[in-house]
Amino acid sequence: MPELPEVEVVRRGLESGVVGGTIERVHVRHPRSVRRHVEGAADFEQQLADQRVVGARRRGKYLWLALDSGDAVLGHLGMSGQLLVRPRAAPLERHLRVVFELSEGRDLRFVDQRTFGGLLISREGAELPREMSHIARDPIDPEFDEAAFYAAVRRRRTGVKRALLDQTLVSGIGNIYADEALWAARLHYARPTETLRRSEVERLLDEVRAVMTRALAEGGTSFDALYVNVNGESGYFDRSLAAYGRRGEPCPRCGTPIRRDAFMNRSSYTCPRCQPRPRRGRW
DNA sequence: GCTTGCGCCTGAATGC
DNA sequence: TGCATTCAGGCGCAAG
Numbered sequence: 655m656p657e658l659p660e661v662e663v664v665r666r667g668l669e670s671g672v673v674g675g676t677i678e679r680v681h682v683r684h685p686r687s688v689r690r691h692v693e694g695a696a697d698f699e700q701q702l703a704d705q706r707v708v709g710a711r712r713r714g715k716y717l718w719l720a721l722d723s724g725d726a727v728l729g730h731l732g733m734s735g736q737l738l739v740r741p742r743a744a745p746l747e748r749h750l751r752v753v754f755e756l757s758e759g760r761d762l763r764f765v766d767q768r769t770f771g772g773l774l775i776s777r778e779g780a781e782l783p784r785e786m787s788h789i790a791r792d793p794i795d796p797e798f799d800e801a802a803f804y805a806a807v808r809r810r811r812t813g814v815k816r817a818l819l820d821q822t823l824v825s826g827i828g829n830i831y832a833d834e835a836l837w838a839a840r841l842h843y844a845r846p847t848e849t850l851r852r853s854e855v856e857r858l859l860d861e862v863r864a865v866m867t868r869a870l871a872e873g874g875t876s877f878d879a880l881y882v883n884v885n886g887e888s889g890y891f892d893r894s895l896a897a898y899g900r901r902g903e904p905c906p907r908c909g910t911p912i913r914r915d916a917f918m919n920r921s922s923y924t925c926p927r928c929q930p931r932p933r934r935g936r937w
Numbered sequence: 938g939c940t941t942g943c944g945c946c947t948g949a950a951t952g953c
Numbered sequence: 954t955g956c957a958t959t960c961a962g963g964c965g966c967a968a969g
Contacts (some may be wrong), residue, residue: 686946690965715963733962734947768946770963812940821964829962867944919942920962 656731658792658826658931659739659869664737668710668719668810672762681756685764687751690782691774701775702727702754702862709780712791714825718779726779728786732770738763777908792826793862804855807847814850822879827862831869833923836863837897837905842929843893843915843922849932868894897923 656664680697680702682688684729691698702721709720717737729737737749740761747765752773754762764773776783791798802822807817817823818832827835836843838861841854872894898904901914905925915922 732946732964767948768962770946780968810939816940819963920960 656715657831657866657869658715658733658794659866661712661717661731661826662870664731665712665717667739668717668737668762672756673707673710673720673838675760676704677702677754677762678757679703681753681755682751683753684751684769686769687764688774689773690772693775698773701725713782713786713795714791714792714821715828716786717782718776718783720780724778724780726783728774728776728779728783729764729773730771732766732768732772734767735771736763736765764898789821790823790825793824793859794826794866798824800856803859804850804852806848807850807855807924810847812847813844814841814847815917818849818858818862819918824862826866829920829922830895831862831865833898834865834896835927837923837925838864838906840928842883842924842931843917845932879924897925899923 657693680699685695688695690699693701705725706722707719708722711718711720711726716728716730718728720726729735731737734749739756740763742755742759742761744761744789747763749765749767750763751766751769752764754764755761764771774785776785779785790803807814810817810823815832815836817827817837827928833843833859839854839858841858856872898911900912900923902911903911905912905928908925908927910925910927911927912923915924
């Protein structure tokens, strides 16, 4: 599934393949994909006709196309979304949801098997759509405020992984990268945030950045810039993950079998030896 | 105000 | 073999 590095790869592809072009027409083939556009699918189609694309931007896992009108097309890929630039004559994808017909015979296609993703028009949202004002900066954003993040984390009364997944505190981190960074930083997911030391939070953020940077480097070279494979788990994950999805396999650091716990209706993978579960009064 | 948990969705994998 | 169930996940929103 697309996490921040994959979304950034898509953004770069849009920058080179779509920015500067004009949207001639739009077809919404599945209304659920524009469910957050409250004026409806017909309005979505009408408002975007003849609009020129002047930028491709990102915050966390959200992407938006800035339009010369000052509006923006805001999108999230959800679990299975893809944005593809294709010749208009190319065969239609099975889960094609929205088609933007661009100038020069090309399409921008939103393909999304599970329809957790979606698109909407943000009025005057070209710089920063108001719909995502609650989304924090991501850890590889130069303006990410580490001191403010640490202060906010300390105020929380929750576990450290819940904080990592909370997009209002820090954006762009999904379940996979959370587990990988926690493993690298030797922190258990249930560690209470109010007990975290500054140095531990710094180490954790460093590991988040490291896993994202690695994925970005690999993702940028191993995929067509506009194609992120989401049907099979993206290939490079299997090669480079230390903990996530590896139940029963040896921890790459100490050899102890990785364990899987149910967590927030999903999974958490830890090394029981490197990442011992915190006990009251002992960290 | 803060924290937690549900429901959305599809298809592959698993279970009987 | 075939049908039914489980699982995966990000996000918005309701409930606690």
